[in-house]
Amino acid sequence: MKTSALIIRTSYLIILLLSLFICFTSYAQENSVSINFDDLNLEWGGCPDFMPDGCNISVLQGDPSEANTDVLFKVPANSSIPMHWHTSAERMILLSGEMQVTYEGEEPTILKTGSYAYGPARKPHTAKCGDSGPCVLFIAFNEPVDANSGKPDE
Structure with a gap:
């Protein structure tokens, strides 16, 4: 026993x-990650075709095809971002510029440098970068990174 x-x-x-x-x-x-958003060594890639000319994305951490990825999203001044939605919720901080964001059914919100915003999953929205320079937005995605034009099929 x-x-x-x-x-x-x-x-x-x-x-x-x-x-x-x-x-x-x-x-x-x-490993830990520490990156400055204006680092010249950042690798920038294009955005989906429906996004404005000059739109770029840089992956800071993670794999965009998997959950928990952080990216930088950059558009030139005076760019309009058409109606789109994401499978994932998004947590954002505007790092430069000024951006008006409008979620379907809500009043527009003006983001200034340093502003935090939360966007629910599957909620359609538009945005416009102001004329004070390019808008650079830090975005943290819970789910794989995507951007779908229009509104989600319900």
């Missing part, structure tokens, strides 16, 4: 230690 209890306790201890080892090595492999 004592040998059986010892084997069970030893097995539990081994499982616990392996679990802790896996947890700690997973955390140890992930």
Whole structure:
């Protein structure tokens, strides 16, 4: 009986230690990220075709095809962003410029540099970058990154 209890306790201890080892090595492999939004080494890519000319996106952290990705979204001054929606909610901070954002059924909101905004998933919205220079927006997505023109099919 004592040998059986010892084997069970030893097995539990081994499982616990392996679990802790896996947890700690997973955390140890992930690196921190620190980037300035005007860093010349940022890699910028294009936006979906329905977005205005000069629109660019840079991935700061994560994989856009997976959950929890942070991006920079940049449009030139005086650009209008047509009605669109995202599968994911978006958390945003305007880093430069001035932007008017209008969510369907709500009054327009003016974002100034440093403003935070939250956009619910699947809620159609438009935006316009003002004339004070390009608008650069930090956006954190919970779900994979997408931008769909028009309104979602309900």
